[in-house]
Amino acid sequence: MQKQRTGDLKLIQELNRSIILDTIRKNEPISRSEIAKLINISPTTVTSAVSDLISEGLVFEDGVGTSSGGRKPVLLRFNPNTHSIIGVSVTNTYIKIADMNLEGEILRKEVHSTNQLKGNAIIQFILSVIEGFLVGKSDVEYCQGISIITPGIVDAEKGVILHNVKLNLYNVPLKELIEERTNLPAFLDNDANAFVLAENYFGLFSRFNDLLYITIGEGVGSGLMVNGSIYRGFLGSSGEIGHTTVVDGGIKCSCGNSGCLENYVNWPAIYSKIVTAIITRNKDTIIKEMVLGDLTKLSPAIFVEAVNQQDDLAKEIMEDILKYLSIAITNAIHLFNPEVIILSGEIIQDNPLLVESINEQVVAKVIPTLKEKVNIQSTSLGIEFELLGAAALILHGKFKFQM
Numbered sequence: 389m390q391k392q393r394t395g396d397l398k399l400i401q402e403l404n405r406s407i408i409l410d411t412i413r414k415n416e417p418i419s420r421s422e423i424a425k426l427i428n429i430s431p432t433t434v435t436s437a438v439s440d441l442i443s444e445g446l447v448f449e450d451g452v453g454t455s456s457g458g459r460k461p462v463l464l465r466f467n468p469n470t471h472s473i474i475g476v477s478v479t480n481t482y483i484k485i486a487d488m489n490l491e492g493e494i495l496r497k498e499v500h501s502t503n504q505l506k507g508n509a510i511i512q513f514i515l516s517v518i519e520g521f522l523v524g525k526s527d528v529e530y531c532q533g534i535s536i537i538t539p540g541i542v543d544a545e546k547g548v549i550l551h552n553v554k555l556n557l558y559n560v561p562l563k564e565l566i567e568e569r570t571n572l573p574a575f576l577d578n579d580a581n582a583f584v585l586a587e588n589y590f591g592l593f594s595r596f597n598d599l600l601y602i603t604i605g606e607g608v609g610s611g612l613m614v615n616g617s618i619y620r621g622f623l624g625s626s627g628e629i630g631h632t633t634v635v636d637g638g639i640k641c642s643c644g645n646s647g648c649l650e651n652y653v654n655w656p657a658i659y660s661k662i663v664t665a666i667i668t669r670n671k672d673t674i675i676k677e678m679v680l681g682d683l684t685k686l687s688p689a690i691f692v693e694a695v696n697q698q699d700d701l702a703k704e705i706m707e708d709i710l711k712y713l714s715i716a717i718t719n720a721i722h723l724f725n726p727e728v729i730i731l732s733g734e735i736i737q738d739n740p741l742l743v744e745s746i747n748e749q750v751v752a753k754v755i756p757t758l759k760e761k762v763n764i765q766s767t768s769l770g771i772e773f774e775l776l777g778a779a780a781l782i783l784h785g786k787f788k789f790q791m
Contacts, residue, residue: 404429405437412447412466419453419461438464445470446490468493471530474521474572475778477579478502478514478538480554480606484774485521490532492590492779494772496524506556514562515569522570533573534566535781537582537774539607541625547576550624553642554607575781579603580611580627581618582777583769585784587730588613590776591768600726601767602629602717604733608650612724629720630654634712652712655688655735661705662686673701688734695741706742709735714749717764721754732767739766 411423420438424431441447448467452460468490477484479502486497498521505513514536522528540552547563566574584601587593597616603609608630612619620626630650631643638647651657663683665671675694679685694702717729736742747764754762769776 401437404433405440408434408437409441409446409466412441412464416465417450417453417463419463421461422453423464466490471532472525472527473532473779473782474518474525474534475775476514476518476534476536477774477778478536478555479579479774480539483514483517485517486775486778487521487525488775488779490783492586492776492783494775497775506554510555511557511560511562511565515565518566519569528572531572533575533782534570535575535582535778536562536566537577537579537778537781538562539579539609541623541628542576542578542581543624544575544577544581544620547574549576577781578609578611578624578627579774579777580609581620582611582781583730583732583767583773584611584613584618585780586769586773586776587767589780589784593728593730593765593768596727598725598727599730600720600724600728601730601732604653604713604731604735605655607654610720612726614724629716632716632719634715649712649716653709655733658688658691658705658709658735659686661708662691662701665701665705671701674699675701689737692735692737692739695739706745710742710745710749714746714753717746717750718753721750721758721762725758727763729764730767731764732769732773736766737771 407427408423408429411427412418415426420434421431423429424434438447442449446467447464449462450465451463453463454460471490472495473488473490475486475488481502483500483502484497487495489495500517502510502513518534525531538549538552540555540557541550542548543550547561549557549560549562551558563574563576580601580603583603584599587599587601593599597613599613601611610627610629612627631641631645631648633645633647634649634652635647639651640646641648641651662675663686666673666676666683673694674697675686675690678690678694691702695706720729731743731746743764743766747762750764751759751762767773
């Protein structure tokens, strides 16, 4: 019984400390007494936690505030630079790795092609990339951990990649492998879940407790926050919106199904449509001039630029994307009723026409009660949303510790 009480006390102390640290970060400069009033925790608890945070270098005293009678209060600030984190984003074609401070500021970054490696070969490559990156880090002792995000089904608690068809990864204990190689704590999660945490931690959507995040890139994934917590589902496979059916008997998917959303809106599908239109239909488009006749140079950014310039082919393909994406989003709204839906990916970046149009199409499809509440926006994280997602895995736990 005593052991149980000790464990409960430790949990409460960690929770209080996390809330206090998050309060300082969001409201700096702030005094100890103001913290106590703001979060309704006893001044003694605040003083004790702040003392620990100062000794760890996470918080420092900076000047004095205005007195309301008696001594002027000492003000506290968050220090994001005394500790660091390593963020790793693994996709089907590249690995991004970065050294970041505790506010997600990138201090050093590398991008490595996966060279079409799969299975054990890609795992060994990931481990070698991380090891090589750590060689160039002089302050490893101040690193809070290594955070890895990847597409596919992930057991975040155990740190295992359960299912990733495109990289041929099944039941891979990546967290354990990294910790054995580096002697640093490792964290692993699905990329879309991490993006939800990043929007909630770094972005402009922290006020929302129920949100759906959809990312469109080489595939299509989503993360769902319900009542302020990531919803993972029974086997950790929630969020596979890319594998919801939007065309009955449509294109065969790598998952074994047919007509999956990602086969109609991901970048490989868009690229294929553009190339086919130019080569087999001799379609007139400014894209040919934009890539200087070399279709291997075609990128999502060029496609988006063509859309913004009202190119007919680009608009035609965009209409296809909107049709299928609006079906999937409408279904998701009817199932989960999120407060906001956030879109990210290179075809979303700098593409206000897509965001505006998808709102219009979804409003036309949802039940009448929800029409005025449809709220679809582009990510607030910018072009480094992947690395911010990786950082959020560690930081969300440190600053937003949840029971």
